[in-house]
Amino acid sequence: MLIAKEYISPLAHELIKRNPLAECAYNEVANSILKNVTPGHDIFILNNTEKNCNGVVPVKERCYQILENEYGWYREKPLSYFHDNAQKGGPIDVYKEFCQGGNVLYAGLEFETGNISSAHRSMNKLCIGIAKGEIEIAFLMMPIKAMSFYLTDRVSNYEELEPYFLLLDNTPFVVFGFDAEEYSTDVPLLPKGKDGMSPRTIRKWQDR
Amino acid sequence: MLIAKEYISPLAHELIKRNPLAECAYNEVANSILKNVTPGHDIFILNNTEKNCNGVVPVKERCYQILENEYGWYREKPLSYFHDNAQKGGPIDVYKEFCQGGNVLYAGLEFETGNISSAHRSMNKLCIGIAKGEIEIAFLMMPIKAMSFYLTDRVSNYEELEPYFLLLDNTPFVVFGFDAEEYSTDVPLLPKGKDGMSPRTIRKWQDR
Numbered sequence: 001m002l003i004a005k006e007y008i009s010p011l012a013h014e015l016i017k018r019n020p021l022a023e024c025a026y027n028e029v030a031n032s033i034l035k036n037v038t039p040g041h042d043i044f045i046l047n048n049t050e051k052n053c054n055g056v057v058p059v060k061e062r063c064y065q066i067l068e069n070e071y072g073w074y075r076e077k078p079l080s081y082f083h084d085n086a087q088k089g090g091p092i093d094v095y096k097e098f099c100q101g102g103n104v105l106y107a108g109l110e111f112e113t114g115n116i117s118s119a120h121r122s123m124n125k126l127c128i129g130i131a132k133g134e135i136e137i138a139f140l141m142m143p144i145k146a147m148s149f150y151l152t153d154r155v156s157n158y159e160e161l162e163p164y165f166l167l168l169d170n171t172p173f174v175v176f177g178f179d180a181e182e183y184s185t186d187v188p189l190l191p192k193g194k195d196g197m198s199p200r201t202i203r204k205w206q207d208r
Numbered sequence: 209m210l211i212a213k214e215y216i217s218p219l220a221h222e223l224i225k226r227n228p229l230a231e232c233a234y235n236e237v238a239n240s241i242l243k244n245v246t247p248g249h250d251i252f253i254l255n256n257t258e259k260n261c262n263g264v265v266p267v268k269e270r271c272y273q274i275l276e277n278e279y280g281w282y283r284e285k286p287l288s289y290f291h292d293n294a295q296k297g298g299p300i301d302v303y304k305e306f307c308q309g310g311n312v313l314y315a316g317l318e319f320e321t322g323n324i325s326s327a328h329r330s331m332n333k334l335c336i337g338i339a340k341g342e343i344e345i346a347f348l349m350m351p352i353k354a355m356s357f358y359l360t361d362r363v364s365n366y367e368e369l370e371p372y373f374l375l376l377d378n379t380p381f382v383v384f385g386f387d388a389e390e391y392s393t394d395v396p397l398l399p400k401g402k403d404g405m406s407p408r409t410i411r412k413w414q415d416r
Contacts, residue, residue, distance in 0.1 A: 082371060089371055117325035120332050124372050131374055163290060163297060164332050166339055 001036050001044040001059075004144045005158050005177030007165045012172040015137055021098040021105035022137050026174065028073070028096075029109055029139045032066040033178045043181035047189045048150050055192035056143070056151040060111040063141065064202075067094055067109070074205040077108065079125075081132045089125055092135065095205060108135035112142045112156055119156040120164070130171050137172045144177040152192060209244045209252040209267075212352045213366050213385030215373045220380040223345055229306040229313035230345050234382065236281070236304075237317055237347045240274040241386045246395055253395045254388035256358050263400035264351070264359040268319040271349065272410075275302055275317070282413040285316065287333075289340045297333055300343065303413060316343035320350045320364055327364040328372070338379050345380045352385040360400060 008016070015022040036059070038045045047054055067073035077095030092108040108129050110122040119142065126138035142148075148157040158177030165175060216224070223230040244267065246253045255262055275281035285303030300316040316337050318330040327350065334346035350356075356365040366385030373383060 114325070117322070117329045120328040121325045124328050124332070124375060127375055128372060164336060167332060167335055 001033050001178045002181055003030060003033055003176055004179040005162075007162070007168070007173075007175040009165075009168050009171055009173045011170065012137060012174050015172050019103075019105065021100055021103060022107075022172075025096065025098055025105065025107040025137055025139075028067065028071045029107075029141070029174070030176070031070075032063040033141065033176060035066050035070075036062045036178075038187055045182040045184050045187045046147065046150055046180035047185060047187050048183035049185050049189070051149055052151065052153045054151050054190035056113045056148075056155050056190075057193065058190040059143075059151070060113055063111055064094055067096075068203045072096065073109075073203070074208060075202045077205040079129055079132065079134050081128060081134065089128065091205070092126070092129060095135070105137065106135045107137050107139065109139040109141070112140060113152070114156065115154045116156040116160045119161050123161070123164070123168070126173065127168070127171055130173070137174070139174050139176070141176040141178060144179050147179045150183070209241050209386045210389055211238060211241055211384055212387040213370075215370070215376070215381075215383040217373075217376050217379055217381045219378065220345060220382050223380050227311075227313065229308055229311060230315075230380075233304065233306055233313065233315040233345055233347075236275065236279045237315075237349070237382070238384070240271040240279075241349065241384060243274050243278075244270045244386075251389035253390040253392050254355065254358055255393060255395050255397045256391035257393050257397070259357055260359065260361045262359050262398035264321045264356075264363045264398075265401065266398040267351075267359070268321055271319055272302055275304075276411045280304065281317075281411075282416060283410045285413040287337055287340065287342050289336060289342065297336065299413070300333070300337060303343070313345065314343045315345050315347070317347040317349070320348060321360070322364065323362045324364040324368045327369050331369070331372070331376070334381065335376070335379055338381070345382070347382050347384070349384040349386060352387050355387045358391070 016026050073094045073096040076091040078091040082089040094109040098105040112119045129135040142158045145157040145159045148155050224234050281302045281304040284299040286299040290297040302317040304315050306313040320327045337343040350366045353365040353367045356363050
């Protein structure tokens with residue numbers, strides 16, 4: 001896929017510029033989008049037969065698998081702030097501790113597959129992780145509006161959340177709006193729900 | 209009803225202490241909870257026949273009517289920040305401009321009747337209003353968990369959102385968690401959806 005739109009908060013910009021670990025985190029997340037291609041092609045081609053014809057979960061799964069398999073990220077990192085009451089907040093979707101020469105950086109990422117309300121919750125959860133020092137840079141990735149038209153009904157898109165990014169100005173936060181390189185009726189539809197996901201073991205933080 | 213739990217951010221605390229208009233706004237919103245009673249009684253009695261047996265909308269409507277009729281608040285104040293694209297954010301539920309001796313204060317309120325994701329969106333919308341200077345103090349009101357058990361399924365409650373209040377520490381923000389004074393199987397159920405709402409003209413900002 002390609003990165004069509006991007007928000008980088010002033011704090012994230014500074015951090016990525018001066019901290020090689022943050023730069024590495026940024027590049028790995030960006031690569032999980034760029035390397036997410038249609039099998040047998042070197043670009044991502046989305047079926048555009050009709051509105052809402054593809055599921056969004058397979059798109060997310062490919063990004064997450066790239067992060068797990070190529071870069072060693074983990075799934076489902078609980079925030080200890082929520083620890084005594086898990087129903088108050090779920091784990092961070094994908095997480096990695098970057099280490100080099102005694103320096104450490106904690107990075108967290110969510111790929112939003114829910115509606116716009118759910119995107120607000122994901123954004124706030126990542127902000128809590130930052131506020132409590134459990135992550136030091138946060139990434140959120142969402143389809144842009146044009147792409148979301150062909151994904152699961154009511155999945156939130158970059159443009160919908162964009163007016164709220166000013167709430168992130170004092171947080172090291174990056175939001176990626178991704179898009180398919182091409183649209184075609186000749187590629188297979190992406191299955192909805194969890195149908196068609198091949199069973200596999202995900203790299204959970206708790207099993208590390 | 210009674211105010212069972214309350215979050216007052218440090219900035220809201222300062223504002224309410226030093227600005228009589230902010231104090232007035234706080235008192236009017238608090239009174240819309242305290243004066244919300246079961247017809248024919250001087251307290252609020254909630255039917256507790258079974259889980260989710262009451263609708264939450266009638267509770268909201270009584271609070272809003274008190275604010276409109278007794279205190280002159282308006283409904284549905286659009287944020288001009290969203291003005292060029294209404295789908296990016298709806299209006300503030302209830303709004304009042306307080307004026308005295310040349311001083312003015314803009315206050316906005318939301319009564320959350322949606323699920324927990326929706327509560328995050330309401331909270332963020334009020335924060336946007338503050339960040340853009342369109343409101344100067346924000347209020348959010350929600351049932352506490354014990355009361356929400358007998359209201360519409362999955363309505364969000366104070367305790368669910370509470371872990372996120374630290375995101376409001378630098379915003380003049382007040383959250384009220386209200387509760388019924390009594391529970392009984394002898395009072396009428398509150399209707400769900402918009403059923404049973406008597407048709408009435410609400411005081412919309414655009415019609416002022």
